[in-house]
Amino acid sequence: xxxxxxxxxxxxxxxWRKRWYIALISWILCVPxxxxxxxxxDRYESSARIYVDTDNLLSPLLRGISVEGNIGxxxxxxxRTLLSRPNIEKLMRMTDLDLLAKTQAEKDDLxxxxxxxxxxxxxxxxNLFSVSFVDPSPExxxxxxxxxxxxxxxxxxxxxxxxxxxxxxxxxxxxxxxxKQLQAAETKLADFKKAHLDVLSRGVSNGGSxxxxxxxxxxxxxxxxxxxxDATSRHxxxxxxxxxxxxxxxxxxxxxxxxxxxxxxxxxxxxxxIKQRIDxxxxxxxxxxxxxTEQHPDIxxxxxxxxxxxxxxxxxxxxxRDTADAPGGAKSAKATISNSVYEQIQLKMVDYESTxxxxxxxxxxxxxxxxxxxxxxxxxxxxxAELATLNRDYGVFRKNYExxxxxxxxxxxxxxxxxxxxxxxxxxxxxxxxPSTPSGPPRLFLMSGxxxxxxxxxxxxxxxxxQLDDTYFSIAxxxxxxxxxxxxxxxxxxxxxxxxxxxxxxxxxxxxxFALLMTYGALAVMLIRQGMS
Numbered sequence: 377x378x379x380x381x382x383x384x385x386x387x388x389x390x391x392w393r394k395r396w397y398i399a400l401i402s403w404i405l406c407v408p409x410x411x412x413x414x415x416x417x418d419r420y421e422s423s424a425r426i427y428v429d430t431d432n433l434l435s436p437l438l439r440g441i442s443v444e445g446n447i448g449x450x451x452x453x454x455x456r457t458l459l460s461r462p463n464i465e466k467l468m469r470m471t472d473l474d475l476l477a478k479t480q481a482e483k484d485d486l487x488x489x490x491x492x493x494x495x496x497x498x499x500x501x502x503n504l505f506s507v508s509f510v511d512p513s514p515e516x517x518x519x520x521x522x523x524x525x526x527x528x529x530x531x532x533x534x535x536x537x538x539x540x541x542x543x544x545x546x547x548x549x550x551x552x553x554x555x556k557q558l559q560a561a562e563t564k565l566a567d568f569k570k571a572h573l574d575v576l577s578r579g580v581s582n583g584g585s586x587x588x589x590x591x592x593x594x595x596x597x598x599x600x601x602x603x604x605x606d607a608t609s610r611h612x613x614x615x616x617x618x619x620x621x622x623x624x625x626x627x628x629x630x631x632x633x634x635x636x637x638x639x640x641x642x643x644x645x646x647x648x649x650i651k652q653r654i655d656x657x658x659x660x661x662x663x664x665x666x667x668x669t670e671q672h673p674d675i676x677x678x679x680x681x682x683x684x685x686x687x688x689x690x691x692x693x694x695x696x697r698d699t700a701d702a703p704g705g706a707k708s709a710k711a712t713i714s715n716s717v718y719e720q721i722q723l724k725m726v727d728y729e730s731t732x733x734x735x736x737x738x739x740x741x742x743x744x745x746x747x748x749x750x751x752x753x754x755x756x757x758x759x760x761a762e763l764a765t766l767n768r769d770y771g772v773f774r775k776n777y778e779x780x781x782x783x784x785x786x787x788x789x790x791x792x793x794x795x796x797x798x799x800x801x802x803x804x805x806x807x808x809x810x811p812s813t814p815s816g817p818p819r820l821f822l823m824s825g826x827x828x829x830x831x832x833x834x835x836x837x838x839x840x841x842x843q844l845d846d847t848y849f850s851i852a853x854x855x856x857x858x859x860x861x862x863x864x865x866x867x868x869x870x871x872x873x874x875x876x877x878x879x880x881x882x883x884x885x886x887x888x889x890f891a892l893l894m895t896y897g898a899l900a901v902m903l904i905r906q907g908m909s
Contacts (some may be wrong), residue, residue: 390842397841398834399888405833406892407431409826416822418814422517423495423508424525425806459491463527470523473518494524504805514811521808529802547784554777561770568675568766572759590749597742604735611728614721621718647696650689657682673737684726688719819903827896 381504391398464487473490477483495508507524511517661678668675855862870878 387839387842390845391835394838394841394845395885398831399885399892401837402827402830402892403833403888406826406896409830410823410896413817413819413822413826414899414903416817416819417512419510419512419816420513420514420517420811421508421510421815422521422808422811423506424521424804424808425504425506425805426525426528427803428503428505429807458496458524458528459494461487464490466527467520467523471519473516473520490520493694494520507808510815518808518810525804525808526644544784544787547780547787551777551780551784554773554780558770558773558777559909561766562772564769565766568763572763590746592743593745593749597739597746600739600742604732604739607728607731608737611725611732614725614728618718618721618725624669647689647693650685650692654682654685654689655683673730673734676733677726680729681723681726684722688722690863820900823899824894824900827892831893 466476468483468486468490473486474483477486493510495506496503497506497508505528507521507528509517509520509524511520631740657678661675662674664672664678670676825863
């Protein structure tokens with residue numbers, strides 16, 4: 377510890393011996409440095425504060441209706457792009473600073489210089505901004521600050537409207553494209569439905585599968601075929617039974633007296649009953665003809681019954697005529713009449729024939745249905761799959777088209793809000809003023825820097841000069857240097873004159889440093905009084 381202490385004392389003593397280097401270098405550096413600081417040109421700063429109000433009544437009212445931009449991000453982009461080259465060039469034209477540059481190189485240098493002297497800061501909240509500019513001319517500083525303020529406001533409005541216009545143009549193009557795709561999808565879907573109307577109508581209206589319809593049609597065909605077989609069997613049985621039943625019967629009768637009425641010959645009872653049934657059947661056919669066509673099964677069966685009655689009438693009439701022409705026929709006590717059992721069997725046969733015809737026609741229709749359902753069942757899966765694909769594509773196009781329409785309307789509303797609603801309001805709190813006092817340079821700080829820097833340089837030079845000096849100032853230093861024992865030392869005895877000289881030198885050094893500090897103080901007071909600190 378003592379060694380370090382002694383070493384420090386040695387350094388101090390060495391600096392003290394070279395103290396005049398400190399004073400000389402300090403004066404040499406301070407005088408021109410202070411003169412240069414005082415001679416620096418004044419700089420004037422004009423600043424303005426602006427508040428960006430992003431909270432207004434329209435924002436909550438239009439939430440979810442119009443396009444809502446990130447206002448905070450817009451403000452941040454404005455702040456970062458304010459010093460872009462287009463804005464700086466616009467600023468130069470607005471303040472006539474571009475007239476100072478003749479060549480492109482001079483314009484580039486002026487652009488860089490202006491960008492360095494513009495300061496944009498955010499203080500006391502994210503929406504409060506300060507814009508300032510420094511220039512040797514206070515008028516130019518105020519004009520540039522005012523132009524910066526105008527560009528700051530206009531860049532937001534212009535950028536927002538430009539973005540909205542671009543968005544609307546993009547939406548218009550996309551809507552037109554999706555409209556064509558939607559129309560093409562609608563046409564394709566309509567043509568497909570027309571081409572497969574039988575499949576789609578069955579599947580859509582009944583809501584069942586064609587396999588179920590096919591099974592039902594097959595079951596119906598089996599039922600109708602059973603009914604047809606049953607009706608055919610009964611018809612054949614009646615036909616066999618009809619062969620064993622006589623058509624006419626011979627019965628005893630008393631002589632009949634026929635009274636003619638005005639020359640008309642009345643029909644025998646046998647023919648009269650058949651004639652009555654024929655007339656009734658014809659009336660029934662005429663009634664059905666008003667409701668059905670000639671190909672209707674009921675009319676066909678009724679006409680078949682009518683033909684059978686007419687045939688029966690003809691056969692009965694022929695039989696009566698043959699009986700009357702036979703020898704002794706007029707005097708015979710036997711009479712021939714129609715067999716009612718035969719007639720009933722024949723009528724039942726006619727009914728079964730009509731039923732058989734109707735069942736055959738129905739069976740043919742069911743066979744056609746079964747065949748058609750078999751074809752449809754084979755084609756239905758592919759048709760339904762293609763229909764699902766077409767519906768899916770159509771749904772996607774329609775959904776996107778409707779969303780684009782809604783977004784375009786939202787963009788229109790956002791444009792109206794941006795144009796007339798003042799969604800972002802700029803409030804100028806402190807407008808830029810022409811500064812009356814310079815804001816720089818910081819002469820007092822620079823002068824202090826020159827003073828302390830000069831003293832530091834003097835100390836460094838004095839220390840180096842002391843290190844280069846080969847004089848030994850102590851016995852310990854000599855002993856350490858030569859590594860030999862020191863036998864003794866001779867002290868210098870100062871005379872009164874030597875003491876006076878040493879005192880004058882010390883007072884001169886102190887006076888020199890004091891004069892340096894006083895000069896610094898006088899200049900500092902002068903700068904403070906002139907407002908140039």
